[in-house]
Amino acid sequence: MLQDDLGSPLSRRKKKVGGGAGGPNAVDGVVGTVSGDVQTQELAAKIAQNEQLHLKVSELAHESQKSAAALQTTRAKLESDMSSFSEEMEQKEREHKTEVEAMTNNRAMLEAKLAKYSSELKSLKNTLQREQELSGRLRESSPIGLVGSERQPETVRRETYAALNVPVVDAKLQGRVLVSLRASLELVTSFATQLSTLHSYLQQRCKTYPIDTSTGVQISTVNQKLCKLLHSSSSSYTKPLVSAFSQYSGKLHANPYSTPTGSSDLMEFALAHRRLVAYLDTLTPYLQISLQEECGESVCGVQLTDINMQISNTLPRLVAAFSTADNYLSLLARGPVEGVSVASLPVCLQRLKISIRDLHSVLEALHNLYSSKI
Structure with missing residues (x-):
């Protein structure tokens, strides 16, 4: 339609121009032609502008369709997530309720x-209190007393013994003790025996090494004093130790119900051990x-010096x-009265066991060092 509108002024202009070149309408034809050209340009500009607007509208419509499709997809996903979340919440609520x-x-x-245990505990406390009262009365009325070196096993509860600081005699435990x-x-x-052998070896070594070649005696008086001390070890310390422990062990075997702690025989062994x-x-x-003097000799090599230093540090x-x-x-x-109590007896025995293990490890180290020295 716009193109038809553009064509109509052109045809009219041609007709007016064709009416005569020299007539009075020639000027009017020229003016009409100029006016038609202006209108044509305006229409062309409007057509171009209209085309651009149509293109923009088309692009916007396409983008709108894409956005609508994306929103539809997002909405469907959100609805699915919402449904899953609702089901999960319901499941959690059911689990929480259960x-x-x-x-x-x-x-x-x-x-x-x-409530049941509280009642039983209260009853046990009352029973224990009555047993303690009866035990106290029995101890006051008995001329011998409950604490003795020899007695038959009792049937009283272990808790009562622990409260009274009285050792418990257990037949199975007594068998393991024996x-x-x-x-x-x-x-x-x-x-x-091994200690006596070691002291004999040390005594012989002091008499033979090191020797002063000019006099034939030990270099210093230290070795002479050392030999005297080593000579008295067997008769004065090791034999009494074995004898005391043998007597203590024999008494326990003769009377299985004797208490292992607090006896006079164990005290004799402890005194012999302390003297040792x-x-x-x-x-x-x-x-x-003596080891330092031996290391100072020219015949003492590096390896022997190192062994002597290790022995000196281990002693x-x-x-x-x-x-x-x-x-x-x-x-x-000393027993449960003056020494360790019945309740602390297991701890004391455990620590004694650990100390004996440490002693064994040190003795083993010394044995290895002297063996390498020989």
């Missing part, structure tokens, strides 16, 4: 058990000085291990 019901039931059961005593006697005897510890403490400085550890074991042994020898 859990709350179970916890409520458990709480009721625990409260019932607590087995341990036999093994301990063998170990003590073997230890005394004091002897080793006196002997250690002389051994260290104080040996005395410390003996002292630790001696402390716990003394507590056991």
Whole structure:
């Protein structure tokens, strides 16, 4: 239609121009032609503008369709997520409700058990109090007393014994104690024998090495004093130790119901052990000085010097291990009245066991060092 409108002025202009070139309408034709050209240009501009607007409208419509499709997809996804979330929430609510019901039931059961246990505990406390009162009266009325070195096993509860600080006699435990005593006697005897052998070796070595070539005697008086100390070890310290423990073990085997702790025989063994510890403490400085003198000789090589230094450093550890074991042994020898109580007896025995293990490790280290030295 716009093109038809453009064509109509052109045809009219041609007709007017064709009317005559020299007539009076020639000027009017020229003016009409100019006016038609202006209108044509305006229409062309409007047509171009209209085309651009149509293109923009088309692009906007296309973008709107894409946005609408994306929104539809997002909406469908959100609706699906919402449905899943709702189902999950319902499942969680059901589980929570079930859990709350179970916890409520458990709480009721625990409260019932607590009430039952509280009643039983109260009854046990009353029973224990009555037993303690009766035990106190019995101890006051008995001329011998409950605490003795020898007695038959009782049928009283262990808690009552622990409260009264009275040792408990257990037949099975007593059997294990006797087995341990036999093994301990063998170990003590073997230890005394090996210690005497070591002291004999050290005594012979002091007499033969190092030797002063000019006089044929030891270089210093330290070795002479050391030989005297080593010579008295067997008769004065190791034999009494074995004899005391053998007597203690024999008494326990003869009377299985005797208490292992607090007896006079165990005290004799503890005293013999303490004398041995004091002897080793006196002997250690002389051994260290003798080793230093041996290292100072020209015939002493680097390897022998290193071994001697290791032995010198191990000797104080040996005395410390003996002292630790001696402390716990003394507590056991004094018994439950003056030494360790019945309640603390397992702890004391466990620590004595640890100290004996430490002593064994130190003795083993010394044995290896002297073996490499030989």
